Amino acid sequence: MVLTEEHPRAAASRGRPRREAPAYCADGCRCALWESLGEAEPGAEEPAVQKEHHPDPAVLSYAETCALLGGAQTGLRRLLESAETMRARRQALIRAHHDADAAVNAYERFVAEGRHARQVGRACRDERALADRDRPAPPTWLRIFRWPAVLLIGAFDVWFFQQYFLDVGYTGADEDPGLIQNLIALVPGIAVVFMVLLSATLVSGLIRRRPAGGRVSRFLSGLVPVVYLALVLGLVGYFAYLRAFDSFAAETQRQIAVDDQVILIAALIGLLTLTSILMKIKGDDPEADAVLVARLRRRRSEKRCAKVQASAKASLARHVEAYSDLRAARDEGLSRFREAMLEAYRRGILEPRAQQRPGTEVPPALTLPPTLQAPAVNGAGPARGAAAREYARLLDDSLVDGAGPLLPEFEDIRQPRPSLGPLPEICRVLARLDPVPLQERWQRVERRLTDDIARLS
Numbered sequence: 001m002v003l004t005e006e007h008p009r010a011a012a013s014r015g016r017p018r019r020e021a022p023a024y025c026a027d028g029c030r031c032a033l034w035e036s037l038g039e040a041e042p043g044a045e046e047p048a049v050q051k052e053h054h055p056d057p058a059v060l061s062y063a064e065t066c067a068l069l070g071g072a073q074t075g076l077r078r079l080l081e082s083a084e085t086m087r088a089r090r091q092a093l094i095r096a097h098h099d100a101d102a103a104v105n106a107y108e109r110f111v112a113e114g115r116h117a118r119q120v121g122r123a124c125r126d127e128r129a130l131a132d133r134d135r136p137a138p139p140t141w142l143r144i145f146r147w148p149a150v151l152l153i154g155a156f157d158v159w160f161f162q163q164y165f166l167d168v169g170y171t172g173a174d175e176d177p178g179l180i181q182n183l184i185a186l187v188p189g190i191a192v193v194f195m196v197l198l199s200a201t202l203v204s205g206l207i208r209r210r211p212a213g214g215r216v217s218r219f220l221s222g223l224v225p226v227v228y229l230a231l232v233l234g235l236v237g238y239f240a241y242l243r244a245f246d247s248f249a250a251e252t253q254r255q256i257a258v259d260d261q262v263i264l265i266a267a268l269i270g271l272l273t274l275t276s277i278l279m280k281i282k283g284d285d286p287e288a289d290a291v292l293v294a295r296l297r298r299r300r301s302e303k304r305c306a307k308v309q310a311s312a313k314a315s316l317a318r319h320v321e322a323y324s325d326l327r328a329a330r331d332e333g334l335s336r337f338r339e340a341m342l343e344a345y346r347r348g349i350l351e352p353r354a355q356q357r358p359g360t361e362v363p364p365a366l367t368l369p370p371t372l373q374a375p376a377v378n379g380a381g382p383a384r385g386a387a388a389r390e391y392a393r394l395l396d397d398s399l400v401d402g403a404g405p406l407l408p409e410f411e412d413i414r415q416p417r418p419s420l421g422p423l424p425e426i427c428r429v430l431a432r433l434d435p436v437p438l439q440e441r442w443q444r445v446e447r448r449l450t451d452d453i454a455r456l457s
Contacts, residue, residue, distance in 0.1 A: 057364040058412045060349075067348020071341045072418045078336035082329055083422050089326040090429050096315070096322035097433040103315035104441050107308050111449045116301045121456025123294035130291050137288040146283030153276040154196065158189030160269065196273055200280035207281065228278060235267050305449075316442060319435045330426050337418065345409045364410035 060068070110116065130137060137143075162185040166177050177185070242264060246256055353363070 058410075058414075060413060063352070064349050067344050069416050071344020071348070072416045074344070075337035075340035076419045076421060078340050079333045079421050079423065082333035082336065086326065086329045086333065086422055086426050089322065089329050090426060093319075093322040093326045093429060093433055096319040097435075097438075100312075100315040100319035100435070100438050103308075103312040104438055104445070107312045108441070108445050110305065110308050111445050111452070114452060116305050117449065117452035117456050119294065119297045119301045120453050123291070123298040124457040126287070126291045126294045130287050133287065137291075138283050138285050140292075142279065142283040143285065143288060143292065146279040149279050150197070150276045153272045154189075154193035157192050157196075157269070157273065158186060161189035161192060162186050192273075196277055197280065200277045201284075203277075204281045204284045224278070228274070231271055231274070235264075235271050238267065239264060312442060316435065316438060319433075319438065323430070323433065323435050326426065326430060330423065330430070333423065341418070342409070349410075364413055366409060366411070 162182070165185040165188055166181065242256055242260055349364075
C-alpha cells in the first residue's frame with residue numbers, strides 16, 4: 001500500500017524556516033560548525049547575526065578557565081609529593097654548607113697564621129745555603145746517631161764511676177749503701193760526661209774557626225783518623241790476645257794477670273770516651289742540623305696542611321653534592337608541576353580550539369622566559385607580557401633558570417597563579433647556600449698560600 005498522505009507535523013515543519021543557531025558556541029567561538037548549524041533551507045530568511053570568525057585568542061571561556069584551575073591544583077598536588085624529599089635534602093644542604101664554611105674558615109686561619117709558609121720558606125733557604133757551601137756536610141747517620149752514642153757511652157761511664165766510688169767508700173763492715181750514697185756516687189760519672197761534652201764542643205768550635213785549607217787543619221784531618229784507627233785495632237787485638245790466652249789456660253797452667261785485665265778495662269773506658277768525643281766533634285754541623293730540623297718541621301707542617309686541605313676539600317665536595325641533590329629534587333617537583341599544567345593547556349584549550357576553530361586562526365602566542373630574546377613566533381615577539389613579569393617577580397630568575405618552568409604557556413592570557421608549596425623556601429635556600437662563593441674563597445686562600453711560600457722561599 002502506498003502512503004500518499006503526509007503526516008501533519010512533517011508538513012508543518014517543511015513549511016517554516018529552521019531555527020537560528022546561537023551566536024556563540026559553548027566556548028565563545030564562531031566556527032564552521034556554527035555556520036553549518038545556521039544554514040536555512042532555500043527560500044528561508046538568513047540569520048540576522050553577523051558571523052565573526054576570529055575572536056580574541058586571549059579571551060578564555062568558563063571551560064578553559066576551569067581547566068587551567070584544575071591544572072594548577074593537580075600541579076600543586078604533584079609538587080607536594082616531592083615536599084618530603086626536598087625537606088630532607090634541604091636539611092642535608094644546610095648541614096653540608098655549615099661544615100664546608102667551618103672547614104674553609106679553618107683553612108683560612110691556618111694560612112693566615114703564616115707558620116706553614118715560614119717553615120717551608122726557611123727549609124728552602126737553608127737547603128740552598130747548604131748546597132752553596134764549599135765544605136761538605138757530615139754523613140746523615142753520623143749527625144743522627146752522635147747524640148745517642150754520647151748518651152749511651154755517658155751512661156756507661158756514669159755507672160762505672162758510681163760502682164768504683166761505692167767500692168771505695170764501702171769498708172765491708174757497714175751495711176749496703178743507702179740512697180744518699182748511691183746518689184753521691186753518681187756525681188763523678190755525670191761530671192765526666194759534662195767534661196766530655198765540653199771538650200768536644202771546644203774542639204769542634206776551634207776546628208770550625210780555622211780555615212779549611214790551613215796546614216793545621218790538613219794535618220789534624222789526616223792524623224786523627226789514623227790515630228783513632230790504631231787505637232781501635234790495638235784494643236781489639238789486645239782483647240783477642242787475652243781471650244785466646246784464657247782459652248788455653250788449662251794447657252799452659254797460667255792465668256791472666258790482673259794487670260792485663262786492668263789495662264784492658266782502662267783502655268776500653270778511654271776508647272769509649274774518645275769515641276763519644278770524636279762523634280760529637282765530627283757530627284757537629286750547625287748548618288746541616290738547621291736543615292735537618294727545618295725539614296722535620298716542614299714535614300710536620302705539610303702533614304697538618306694536607307689534613308686541613310683534605311678536610312676542606314671533602315666538605316666542599318659534600319656541599320656541592322647536597323646542593324646538586326636539592327636542585328634535582330626541586331627540578332623534579334617543577335617537572336611534575338609543569339606536566340600537569342601542560343596537560344591542562346592541551347586538553348582544556350588547544351584540543352577544543354583545534355576542533356572548533358578553523359586552522360587559519362591565530363592561536364595564543366607561546367610565552368618565553370624573560371631572559372630569552374627569541375624571534376617572533378606566530379606574530380608574537382619576546383615575552384614581555386604582564387603574566388611573564390608576574391611570574392618573574394614570584395620566583396627570581398636566577399633560582400629557577402630564568403623562571404622558565406613556571407611561566408604561563410600563553411602570552412597575555414590571564415591565568416591562575418599556582419600555589420608553590422615549599423618551592424619558594426627551597427629556592428631561597430639554594431640562592432643563599434650556593435657553593436660557588438665558598439669555592440671562590442677556597443681558591444683565594446690557595447693562591448695566598450702559594451704566594452706566601454714563593455715570597456718567603
